[in-house]
Amino acid sequence: MSTPQLKFIDKRPGDKSQGPFVPVRKGFQVRPPWGTGTFKAEAGEAYRVSTEVTRSDLWEHFKCRTSSFRDDYTVRPGLYAAGNPHSNSDVLVSANYKLSFDHLRRELKGLDVWIVVLDTKGINVWCAAGKGTFGTDELVRQITSAKLDRVVDHRRIIVPQLGAPGINAHTVRQMTGFRVHYGPVYARDIREFINAGYKATPTMRTVRFNMADRLVLTPMEIYPAMKKYYPWYALAILVAFGFQPAGIIFRDAWQGGMPFLLLGLISILAGAVLTPLLLPIVPFRSFAVKGWIVGIASLFVASRFPLFRQTSAFLFFFTYIFFPLASSYVALQFTGSTTFTGMSGVKKELRISIPIYLVCTVVSLLLLVIYKLGQWRIL
Secondary structure, three states: OOOOOOOEEOOOOOOOOOOOOOOOOOOOOOOOOOEEEEEEEOOEEEEEEOOOOOHHHHHHHHHHHHOHHHHHOEOOOEEEEEOOOOOOOOEEEEEOEHHHHHHHHOOOOOOOEEEEEEOOOOOOHHHHHHHOOOOHHHHHHHHHHOOHHHHOOOOEEEEOHHHHHHOOHHHHHHHHOOEEEEOOOOHHHHHHHHHOOOOOOOOOOOOOOOHHHHHHHHHHHHHHHHHHHHHHHHHHHHHHHHEEOOEEOHHHHHHHHHHHHHHHHHHHHHHHHHHHHOOOOOOOOOHHHHHHHHHHHHHHHHOOOHHHOOOOHHHHHHHHHHHHHHHHHHHHHHHHHOOOOOHHHHHHHHHHHHHHHHHHHHHHHHHHHHHHHHHOOOO
C-alpha cells in the first residue's frame, strides 16, 4: 500500500482554521510554541513538533515540578510528526503529560518519526500505565482515530518500556494489525534502539532511580502537603493552644503552638525529602514504615533542642505518636512516584496504613484534649 506524500505547511498569521487533530490547549495560540508547522494527515490536520526545548519550556517544567501547574500540563492526544516523516518512518507512543512529551521530542533531533500521543489525563507514562489510562484500549483508539494504517506502510509501533504494564501487545495486534515493540526505559536511548533493529540492550532495560532522580520529585510531594494540609494543621494548633475559657489568647497560641508548627514542617520534610533521599538505606520495603522511621529519627534530633522538649507527659506522647505518623503519611504518597512498588503493593500498604493513621490521629487528639482540660484544671 502506498501513502500520499505529506506536505508540511505553516499556519499563516491570523489563520484560525483547525482540523480534528490540531492540539489546542488553554493559554496557547492556534499553534503552540513547540509547534513548527502543520501537516495534512489522513485523519485531518496535525502538528509537526520542534525537537528543541526552549527556556520557556524549562520554566514550565520548573513550575510543573513545584506547583499545581502540572494539573493541566497537557498536550492534546493525537498524531504528531518530528522532522519529515514518511510512510516508512517509525511510530513512537507517548503520554499527553507535556513533561513526558517534551522529554521524548528533545531526543528526536535528526530523526523523522511519527508520534502518537495517548490521552492519559495528564499523567506520565509510568503512573498512567498503573492507572490504566496508558492502556490497550486507548492505544487502539488513537491508532484507529489517526488512521495510522493509511499513514504508514509498515505495522510496527514503539511503546516506552514503562508503559508495558498497561499494554497487551497481542490484543493491539489483533485489533489494529500493529505489532508493539517495547522501547527503552529512557527516551535518550530511542535512536540507538531503532538503529539496533528494535532490540534493547540490558542497559536500556534498566531503571536507574538514583538520588538525583528521587530529589527532583520531592517538590511534587512538598507542594500538596504544604498547600492542602499544613494551613489547616497550623490553624488547628494555634486554636488548640490559644483557646482558654476566657477566649483565644494570641500570646498563648503563638508561644504554645510554635514548637508544634515547626515539628509539622519537620515531619513534612522528613516524609517528602529525607525519606526519598535515603530510600535505599532506610530498612523495610514499606514506604509507610520508612517514613515512620525517618520521622522518629528526625523527632529525636529535634528533641535535643530546648524548644522541642516537653514537660507534659500528654504532650510528649502526642508528639511521638502524631508527628512520626505524619511523616509516614507524607512518605507513603511518594510510592506512586517510584519504580520500587507495583499497584498491588501500593494497595496493600493503603489497606494496612490508613486504619492505623485514623486510630492514631484519634488517640493524638484525645491526648491533646486531656492536656487542655488539665491545663484548665478540669481534670
